[in-house]
Amino acid sequence: MALVLTDEQAMIREAADGFFASEAPVSELRRLRDAKDATGFSRDLWKKMAEMGFAGVLVPETHGGSGLGLVAANLIQEAAGRNLSLSPFLSTAVLGATVLAGANDEQQAALLPKLAAGDLLLALASDEVSRHAPHLIRTRAEAAGNGFRITGAKTFVLDGHVADRLIVAARTSGEDGDRDGITLFLVDPKAAGVDIKRTSIVDSRNAADIRFDGVQVDGADVIGAVGEGAAILDRVLDAGRTCLAAEMVGVSAQSFSMTVSYLKEREQFGRKIGSFQALQHRAAQLFCEIELAKSATLKAAQALDAGDTDAPLYASLAKAKAGAVARLVTNEGVQMHGGIGMTDEFDIGFYMKRARAAETSFGDLSFHGDRLARMLGY
């Protein structure tokens, strides 16, 4: 497949860009942050995103979605990244919908249409430690009644404080770090024994710490086969990683373009600072790095959409590179803005904060470098 966007995809990109720039620009992030908004994003915006077909971008048309695939989801997330738009797109439209792709017919029929309509928020509760380790699952699910009883704790659950359903990865057998023995459950956040603590993170987004104290779930709430949740989980995480990579490409591209503009207007020593070679060469380096991240990200999304066997490798490649690039570009962006870059009033700092948070989600350069080396056989 050619590594270029189709005409349809280019149109989605334009639509998404226009949409976020007008409906959810950086000033909106600032407003929600300053208001300490209880939801953390605008539900109206999410409704509009559903009308645009964004919420259901990965939901098949038979279930009311637009079924456009991960390349399209990436373009939406990239546009959101450029504008730092807040929404439950990643948690629900990408992670949630990808989990449900592995669900049975009844579950899909019950949940997917609502998801696509913007009426159902999902949150993936998988990580348990602060450095991403997807199979390190200590949360236990023991057989009880006609279902299971879940006990354990999850951290960094994106949008966990507002989700209508939690998707919980718990262990039904095996040791803490095993890939086998993980099972995925749909859990009602209002069920007895669920304790959700909202945390606010550096990028003004929300992730929750959640405890499960003997939470009873029905056998019908298992997604996929008991003990074989890792296969679904890995796919879900790779979709999420790829979308985060796309978002970081958007974050990088936009903060870079702000920086280049600043270099062209700010004067010191009687000339535009963009005429100093020390800054020109660093800016040119950043340009090259962003181009590399773009290629890897598009490839990963295409490979996942096509179900290629090497899709996990490309997902790791994209997440590793885009994360490293976003960190570099936003750090340099702040540096090249001088003192003003350190102020809260100026937007560049928001990009740096988001870059760091997105890099940390679902594995950073070290995690994915290690995973990639393993996949390449060393």
Next chain:
Amino acid sequence: MAEPLEEFRDETRAWLEANCPAEMRERVLEEADVCWGGRNVRFKNAAQKLWLERMAARGWTVPTWPKAYGGGGLSADEAKVLAEEMRRIHARPPLSSFGIWMLGPALLKYGNEAQKAEHLPKIARGEIRWCQGYSEPGAGSDLASLKTKAEDKGDHWLVNGSKIWTSYADQADWIFCLVRTEPDASKHEGISFLLFDMASEGVSTSPIKLISGYSPFCQTFFDNVKVPKENLVGERGKGWTIAKYLLTHERSSIGADFGTGGRDTAAQIAKKRVGTRADGALADEGLRVDLARHDIDTLCFALTMERVKDEAKAGQDIGHLSSMLKHVGSELNKSRQELLMSVFGSDGLLWEGDGAHDGDMARAWLRSRANSIEGGTAEVQLGIIAKRVLALPDA
């Protein structure tokens, strides 16, 4: 669409299987394994000669050039298939040549009919070996300040001056050369693009020895060299445009060479030499991390090459990306060689001795240092990106 291409793939595969000699499916180990063609060509063995003749007969030394000029007339897609099929059997390129990489594309775009008909088929068949006369002792990065002059003597040009860093000048048959035809014009105007025979009276070369111990390039002197009028390519005084166009090809091919290719990855080599732990991970953890980071960039670069090609095919403007590809590709190859030196340890330091390939590793490492100098330095590429792509202000 897909079907004729698959047919082409099957035919190509069958033809390569039948025609590529076994000796030409081995890794390139030494200089003599590379065939440069030319009047004084010395083939390493009969297989090398046969491989060149067979490929040239099909136009596959220059697969995308028009058939009329000795090319294969292949579409970009077909050429990609041919490259893939060659890589599959580890086939060596039949011919390496500045004529193919640089002059050919420039002639195709700017040459007149007579020049194309005269020079392109000889390049395609490997009959004439070309060298590049750009740099001068006083004009390296600042190429446009070159001084070698060509005076209009009515029926011929009279060339005087000196070039430096001319790769393989002592073995080349012809030179494509930048000369100043209008001494009073501004720096970028008044430069012309001239072709001439290195056997002309007044041309001499003097080899320069490199840190690798090899001496692949020369200082080249022109002392009252007479060049026929018709050897000027394009318009008089407008050679800078051609020079730049050619440089974008040189840069793309330097970058492209390093990114991918059918070589073993540094990690594969490391596994063999350093060994692995019980879980299959490389025994040296620090080296493993360095290799993984290198692989991330290498894979990203290969995908970027692919994306840029696909964008070009889709009609998007990619002209400004050649500096990026050159720069990133050069840095990657240098980091690969540095990593391999770490992998080889003290074996990598060997220079001369009894082993068949003693010194290869160290020489390859030393050679790679030139990647960010030749074809325009890293600093020059970054400057081009800053000014042309990012439109940052001049000092």
